[in-house]
Amino acid sequence: MWQELMVRLYRSLGVNDRDIVQLAFNFSLFPGAYTLMQAAESLGATLAPSATISATLQLKIMQDFRSTVLATTPAFALHIVAAMERQGIRPGDLHLRVVLVGPEPIMEPAREHLETCLQIPVRVLYGVAEMVEPGLAGECMAKNGLHLAEDQFLAEIVHPVGGEPVGPGQEGELVLTTLGTEAYPLIRYRTGDITVLHEAPCVCGQTTARIRPILRRTDNRVSVRGIPFYPEQISAILRSIDSAVADFRLIIYLRHGIGERMEVLVARTKDREFPSDTRASYLEQIRSHLRRTLGLGARVQLVEDDQLPMEGLIDKTVFRNLSSHYDLP
Amino acid sequence: MWQELMVRLYRSLGVNDRDIVQLAFNFSLFPGAYTLMQAAESLGATLAPSATISATLQLKIMQDFRSTVLATTPAFALHIVAAMERQGIRPGDLHLRVVLVGPEPIMEPAREHLETCLQIPVRVLYGVAEMVEPGLAGECMAKNGLHLAEDQFLAEIVHPVGGEPVGPGQEGELVLTTLGTEAYPLIRYRTGDITVLHEAPCVCGQTTARIRPILRRTDNRVSVRGIPFYPEQISAILRSIDSAVADFRLIIYLRHGIGERMEVLVARTKDREFPSDTRASYLEQIRSHLRRTLGLGARVQLVEDDQLPMEGLIDKTVFRNLSSHYDLP
Incomplete structure (x- = not known):
């Protein structure tokens, strides 16, 4: 059919x-x-x-x-x-x-x-x-x-x-x-x-x-390059890696018009040790976990709590950079 | 059929x-x-x-x-x-x-x-x-x-x-x-x-x-992840970007058993200006040209003439890292 x-x-x-x-x-x-x-x-x-x-x-x-x-x-x-x-x-x-x-x-x-x-x-x-x-x-x-x-x-x-x-x-x-x-x-x-x-x-x-x-x-279901998922899944993945994750934001945007990309901004409780040796390997751990679990690569950044954007267009975890959503000249 | x-x-x-x-x-x-x-x-x-x-x-x-x-x-x-x-x-x-x-x-x-x-x-x-x-x-x-x-x-x-x-x-x-x-x-x-x-x-x-x-x-045809090509094509691509390319080597190897990767070692005539601003953007230009033309990503390195390996297993441009060709434990 x-x-x-x-x-x-x-x-x-x-x-x-x-x-x-x-x-x-x-x-x-x-x-x-x-x-x-x-x-x-x-x-x-x-x-x-x-x-x-x-x-x-x-x-x-x-x-x-x-x-x-x-x-x-x-x-x-x-x-x-x-x-x-x-x-x-x-x-x-x-x-x-x-x-x-x-x-x-x-x-x-x-x-x-x-x-x-x-x-x-x-x-x-x-x-x-x-x-x-x-x-x-x-x-x-x-x-x-x-x-x-x-x-x-x-x-x-x-x-x-x-x-x-x-x-x-x-x-x-x-x-x-x-x-x-x-x-x-x-x-x-x-x-x-x-x-x-x-x-x-x-x-x-x-x-x-x-x-x-x-x-x-x-x-709040989102879809990146045809793969649908819920921001809650990102939350569960982050917390499974690091219990010190306090909050996060998911940003979906277009880079060079090639396709949708996602970026995850992570804020974690201060003074808690990273679950892996260094900040760099911690971020790489999150990246590879997201890639393995969702089948999608993501840019991951660690930011201060107060640097997280306040409100998204769909809900507080998802921001779509609509102005540049289509990379028009 | x-x-x-x-x-x-x-x-x-x-x-x-x-x-x-x-x-x-x-x-x-x-x-x-x-x-x-x-x-x-x-x-x-x-x-x-x-x-x-x-x-x-x-x-x-x-x-x-x-x-x-x-x-x-x-x-x-x-x-x-x-x-x-x-x-x-x-x-x-x-x-x-x-x-x-x-x-x-x-x-x-x-x-x-x-x-x-x-x-x-x-x-x-x-x-x-x-x-x-x-x-x-x-x-x-x-x-x-x-x-x-x-x-x-x-x-x-x-x-x-x-x-x-x-x-x-x-x-x-x-x-x-x-x-x-x-x-x-x-x-x-x-x-x-x-x-x-x-x-x-x-x-x-x-x-x-x-x-x-x-x-x-x-x-000397090689195939990387099922895409066949000849080393001569790499040569033509390099020379189309930079007439100062003196020689090159193509190295095909397996990283983490994920699939074949290729690396291109480029030696260029000294004292000639890069066709793009900096060494980094020059290398990126080669990388993106290879990707666009062959459909394959490559690691590109600029090396001194005398650092190029002398003989490959198939011909002088192609080296296969056979010992680690299959990432056996």
């Missing part, structure tokens, strides 16, 4: 067996990469799965293979257009027809920047790891919300606190029930994603409900 | 639709990872493609998914058994039945170490990127050479210099001709790999010719 729904999304964007689909995703722990791959394959398209190589090599593959479809994260797409500019590659030098972005949300200014630089449409996919990722919903060429696979999912929009249904056209939490899944059915699964449901038919002719692109969540 | 040949190799190792195949490969620029994946899928096996995550996470996935087959590089397999030891995980805590290794060659002591630690067979796959990777040849459970897909390839063994056929059972260069490929036929393709052909039937019952595992090549 995963493949079928993704095939449908590809088709609604005009992707067919004459396309060359370049997949620039990290294939570790991001199952969506495989869904995008297998669906493109079952469409009969040619695949150029480039995974996590540099933007320069991505552009070389794009030119050598004459890729017509690029699927990647919004951040990496921005990085690729920055590399094009540096290398003097113009949109006309490529054969791209459309760019698909996911699983991270994309802000409209970033999409506009990509569309201006590449001179082609950029379209958004949506998925939920527990259900079908990424074939659950996606934009058609009309860019008028993400078409939801309503034959496979019953969608409701509820109040994120009370759980009661909200009125038509109102913002709330997306709740999904699987209709066709046998081995792993989910009933009224709360996605944690805040959106609006539109039931009017789309100008493209499809009559399925559409959702607004998801830019907010009800909980 | 790629998939079919790999399915055949899986079958000869007893892999079937009840297996859970964990693929710990870098999916960037290594097409073999996809072949292994698609073949396992077409067998009906369950897939746990873990790609390039830490050994700790690999072991967690191995335990959570009850993986029965692990396919990875020899170096990473060694790294996984080292992590098992550190974490006190015993072979009986896992459900593995067999480990498949490729595309790098594995030395017998390393294989024995893996088999002792894991208490299961470790089997070798062989492929040629230009033909079928990695389904070209592979060991059966008898471990008596790699069975070659002779219905798809005509194999000859020739003298690596003169090109004349060598006698039966003699060492020489493997030359292959495709028999079934339509879109991309290759006639007498010189693989550059030195091996011996055995035509006697195997004790496993198969009658196809077998080749000895490949441990040497005729040329």
Whole structure:
């Protein structure tokens, strides 16, 4: 079913067996990469799965293979257009027809920047790891919300606190029930994603409900390069290493547009000895523990208690450097 | 055909639709990872493609998914058994039945170490990127050479210099001709790999010719983490950045058994200005150029002319630290 729904999304964007689909995703722990791959394959398209190589090599593959479809994260797409500019590659030098972005949300200014630089449409996919990722919903060429696979999912929009249904056209939490899944059915699964449901038919002719692109969540779950986790996990990891950790902050930001990075600011009780010899090996211990447990590298800094930022945009542990979230020029 | 040949190799190792195949490969620029994946899928096996995550996470996935087959590089397999030891995980805590290794060659002591630690067979796959990777040849459970897909390839063994056929059972260069490929036929393709052909039937019952595992090549092509290149490419990159580069050495080694690393020692003509401001930014420029062009990170050092090592094991530019090539305890 995963493949079928993704095939449908590809088709609604005009992707067919004459396309060359370049997949620039990290294939570790991001199952969506495989869904995008297998669906493109079952469409009969040619695949150029480039995974996590540099933007320069991505552009070389794009030119050598004459890729017509690029699927990647919004951040990496921005990085690729920055590399094009540096290398003097113009949109006309490529054969791209459309760019698909996911699983991270994309802000409209970033999409506009990509569309201006590449001179082609950029379209958004949506998925939920527990259900079908990424074939659950996606934009058609009309860019008028993400078409939801309503034959496979019953969608409701509820109040994120009370759980009661909200009125038509109102913002709330997306709740999904699987209709066709046998081995792993989910009933009224709360996605944690805040959106609006539109039931009017789309100008493209499809009559399925559409959702607004998801830019907010009800909980504090964060996702770095497609790997979702909760700040509580960071807290548990820090305390398992050092009982003297008093507080911490998690900062998620974009460096050079390459992808999301995370930084952990740690404040610890004074005058307690480090669990390892030196400050440097202590920080390295935290770094390697985070990397081994979450599969993500992090910059770790030890700061004074009063140097911790006070309030984050989502909650007190998570800060997103929104102003530079998309490294626009 | 790629998939079919790999399915055949899986079958000869007893892999079937009840297996859970964990693929710990870098999916960037290594097409073999996809072949292994698609073949396992077409067998009906369950897939746990873990790609390039830490050994700790690999072991967690191995335990959570009850993986029965692990396919990875020899170096990473060694790294996984080292992590098992550190974490006190015993072979009986896992459900593995067999480990498949490729595309790098594995030395017998390393294989024995893996088999002792894991208490299961470790089997070798062989492929040629230009033909079928990695389904070209592979060991059966008898471990008596790699069975070659002779219905798809005509194999000859020739003298690596003169090109004349060598006698039966003699060492020489493997030359292959495709028999079934339509879109991309290759006639007498010189693989550059030195091996011996055995035509006697195997004790496993198969009658196809077998080749000895490949441990040497005729040329100076090297491969780091599955990405093949020639030292000449490094030379061209260095000289494109800095015309004052007098000589260089390429050193390939294993660090902590995680995978092959490369180090480039650069000697440059004295008293010429760096093409960038400082020594540090000069080295960073070389590093980033190598990474962008080859898709591989490298350690780069600037050394005096007389500090360059004199002779490498393969040629003067390439040194393999063979003694610690496999990080055995």
